[in-house]
Amino acid sequence: MSLTSIQFHNLQKATNDPIFFATTVLRAKPEDLEQHHRDVLTSISKNRKTAWKSAHGVGKTYTSSVSSLWFWSTKPSSKVIVTASAWRQVEKQLMPEIMRLARHADWEAIGLNPANIEVLKLQMYMKNNPEWMITAE
Numbered sequence: 001m002s003l004t005s006i007q008f009h010n011l012q013k014a015t016n017d018p019i020f021f022a023t024t025v026l027r028a029k030p031e032d033l034e035q036h037h038r039d040v041l042t043s044i045s046k047n048r049k050t051a052w053k054s055a056h057g058v059g060k061t062y063t064s065s066v067s068s069l070w071f072w073s074t075k076p077s078s079k080v081i082v083t084a085s086a087w088r089q090v091e092k093q094l095m096p097e098i099m100r101l102a103r104h105a106d107w108e109a110i111g112l113n114p115a116n117i118e119v120l121k122l123q124m125y126m127k128n129n130p131e132w133m134i135t136a137e
Contacts, residue, residue, distance in 0.1 A: 007111035011074070014110050018045050018070040025073065025109050026066060026101050037063050041070075065097040069105070072124075072134050073112060080134040090136045095122050098134060 003011065014021040018041040022028040033041075036052075037059055043050040044067045054060060064082075072080045082098065084090045099119055107114045116127045125133035 003111040007109065011110040014070070015074040016045060018042070018067060021070045021074065021110075022066045025105050025107065026069065027104065027106060028066070034059070037066075041067060044070075061093050061097050064094060065101055068098055068134055069101055072132075073107070073110060077129060077132045079131065082134060082136045091122065095136050099124065 010020075010024055014025060019033065019038055022033060022041065023030055036054070040050060040052050040063050052060060052063075068080050068082060072078055082090055082094055084094060099121070102117070102119050102124055105114075107117060118125050118127050122136040123133060125131075125135075
């Protein structure tokens, strides 16, 4: 599938800007991304490691889901392994949020064919490249 000029531009911008990815592909409303979400997403795009210490209910699961989908979709053939300190967090919170966002994403905005993306309960992958995946462990 060849990219249109808009898709090419969006993919280039999304590759370097997870906030743009969140608003364009995942359809996040800019006003819903609070400054601490923006800070973490920016850090993730610029640093090998990012730590985020915060209280309950501030959006860590959402931000982690956005960052997982951002990395997966903008780095072809990538493998994103999702983990947490307890399996129930992965199974009941993080993976369901990733899958919810993935199912409602505008993948075509960055040139990905939604018919080629398989979204399961604890894994998603490209049908034409099953090694390009997000999986829970």
